[in-house]
Amino acid sequence: MPSYAKRDQAELMAARSGGNKVDLMSALAQGNQAHWMLAHAERNKPSLTSALAEENKTHLMSAYADGCKYETSAQYVQIPNIRNVRTFTYAELVSATNNFNDKESSTYSLETIYKGWVDELTYAPTKSGVGLAVYVRTKHIEMSKLDLKAEEFNHPNLVRLLGYYLNEQEMSCVYELIPSLDKLFFGEQGKTSLSWVARLKIAVGAAQGLSFLHKKGRPAYNQLKTACIMVDADYNARLQEFEVDNSYLAPGSYPFEMDAHYAAPEWFHYQNSVILNSMGVRHHCEEGFGVKCEIYSFGVVLLELLTGMKVFDRNRPEGTQNLVKWATPLLTREVNLEIVLDKQIQVNNHPPKGAFMLARLVSYCLEPTQCKRPSMEYILQVLRQCYLEQFCIQVDSHVRT
Template sequence: MGLCFSSSSPNPPQQYSGSASTDSKNVGFSATTSSAGKSQFSEIASGSIDSSQGSLPLPSPHGQILERPNLKVFSFGDLKSATKSFKSDTLLGEGGFGRVYKGWLDEKTLSPAKAGSGMVVAIKKLNPQSTQGFQEWQSEVNFLGRLSHPNLVKLLGYCWDDDELLLVYEFLPKGSLENHLFRRNPNIEPLSWNTRFKIAIGAARGLAFLHASEKQIIYRDFKASNILLDVNFNAKISDFGLAKLGPSGGQSHVTTRVMGTYGYAAPEYIATGHLYVKSDVYGFGVVLLEILTGMRALDTKRPTGQQNLVEWTKPLLSSKKKLKTIMDAKIVGQYSPKAAFQAAQLTLKCLEHDPKQRPSMKEVLEGLEAIEAIHEKSKESKTCNSYQPPRQRVVRV
């Protein structure tokens, strides 16, 4: 099971696109809609020829990078049938890219199945009027078509039929982290401390995997709405439309157009268009801050001076006393103060202004796992201390 997209939030993060420099090409093929380009794309995406920049090495025993994408090519008719002709009751959500629908496919053949039978999938149908849609669609196929990891959403296939561009993903029934942290839905229980940390660790594993390959992959748009959850709240990173191959030839960064989401993008990237691998670490720090506080990265409904979560809370994170005032009230009593403070210190490191001062995602993951161990130890200690042996009855003779 897999991906779920929800409708846009009442106060969603704002997307932006600046102009720092010309954008470098993604791996595999150029952005062309000519028939020759389409033919070459189909050959690459179906795995019959190698991509122009070669294969990426295997960085981890827990994930895999394929030499060529291994995807099913769907016809538009197949996906129309799978979604009941894109009927409104199958609509899962809508964004700048277009709409996402629920569909049903046969588990073995991936051919259209009757609604309610077979395997549930999420089908992203790009808006033909979207200026960035085609490039982002290509990027999704290029990266997710070759990446396999438990903490990345699985792309099953694609459709390019005249002007119709679609992507087919696994369906994730629990929706996004954003839904669970910020939606005031009485049917959705607040995430516990344990579940929040499980999600943070899963997302960190996914990012660490992307950064671990020889030619590092920079995700570029890490945010709560792009972290999707399976039935057991395992985190999976979705939406690789803005992903880039990292710097090569001894360079420290990639220069590219500034694109992303306000509140999550790293300061050096916004200011210069210089994109570092550790720009992702900053975005992770923002999401970790949202997990701890239960507040959005940007919220114009908050009082003046508190609307930007990072600017407002950063000075408070290094004080145990002040930290209590911003921790999410919904998880009070579920965590040890030591674990919460350690998490706040790790967040501060991720949010360092200078990217060189930020930890790597591998170090972030190790830090999160160490904090989880502190919390577990604290729970065990409380259990032991609360144990009262039964009183001995004194029998007088």
């Protein structure tokens, strides 16, 4: 046995035989706790258990909490060898976020996030406004397993984890900060003008990300909305805060704010069944949730891109405030397209090519019956066709001129 283990064992035995709490505390504080725990496990488990049960439990737990928090927390989080992901120190996070003074509002997550700046290549902290904008999100260690597991889902249309910092009870994760679609499209300064091609490119990118996640066998959000679709300067869409494993979530809990206007009809049915269930039994990802439910909410997002309207707006005329209820009946007939289509994307007061194709796709996604909704693969195929047709039109016009 190593000398330090013998020393710790001797001190612990002396403290236990004398029943002196102070000596026990001193032994715990002075010795190497990791090795002491090993020695304890090998030889002293029965007597230590007795001591805990009789009179020393409170003091032992106090010493354990003071001295071993980090080691205990870390052992529950197996840090994978993630390529190109930086391990930050707390001082680096303080420097990058200006001492956590710059809060970044999130219309999707219920958590507080902080804006910061890092070097584009090394991810080392930089001065405010210099380098790459990032946001820092802190979670309990158990929930942060989702962030680490998310790195298995490497895809250009998913927001990438840049780094993390692990402390006693929480993990802070660092992501690239990109504006969300809702802020880009319906920002504080009013609606932003997005071309038809830009909207299609955003839709294709989001669909590619969702299709990739759906192939993993789970819904990524259960309820998708514009706030969780990030859009960079080139209109490339990236999905953020997707749930790679809903089994980490407690039954009936949600890591985000639910929005009824994006919810499929079965979601309401499921909520009612939960309320009426006298047993109070509730399971995440049952019939009220799933890929088809997510396809419905993606259809709502596509409808917003098509119409240029928010999913719900009290300032609109009566009868048009709820976008889904108002627009859905008009999507299946081409003659009605000009009524719902955003005026900013019309060409000489006529819908652009592919607009009716998208409108019909939206109507398929918004089918009240789950089984009638298309797969994400089909949605992606139609969106790509719409986008490529616009590209061909641009090429053809250049050739003619």
